[in-house]
Amino acid sequence: MPDLTPAALRTAVERLAPARLPALTQHLFEAATNAQQTQSLAPLRAFVHSWAVFVAIERHPERAARLRALERLVDEGERDPSAAITEIRVIQETAEAEAGL
Template identity: 80%
Template sequence: MPSPMPPLTPEALRDAVARIAPSRLPTLTQHLFEAATNAQQTQSLAPLRAFVHSWAVFVAIERHPARAERLRELERIVDAGEQDPTEAIAEIRAIRDAAEAEAGL
């Protein structure tokens, strides 16, 4: 049973990533720092919205270990370039769309 989807706030997403994918915490922290800096420089919330969107999708995918592993497998297929990636790309899109829907995005 996956853990519940956290609120879509930087702090709640950081806590969720710390639980389900702690190795990604430095990346999240760097992304949040850059988003906050860009938001301040541009006087726009768009960079912070992009941060929340990106990490909410990540958490929604990683909450389901089998789905997360399938996504990594599909990404390897696309990256390897040894076969037609059309089906893999379509499945990646479907996984990401489902994750967005779960996250309420």
């Protein structure tokens, strides 16, 4: 896991999922703007949390693929999503623990 800094997370995203760099850049811009406007670090903390979890998941391609499959299943709305939602939570909680959050 990289350090939980915007620069380190950006480098990790660049390596793991370069197509997501524009989203990371936009999120960081919005977080910095909101932090300045509200005089609070909460938006920057949310940015770090979000992207640290993303990196922790993407570091394991099988886990990332499973998460995407579960999210598709929930989005389709054709079956009871309870089991999928539970598994999504487990994946996210595991990633949070790996990231030290």
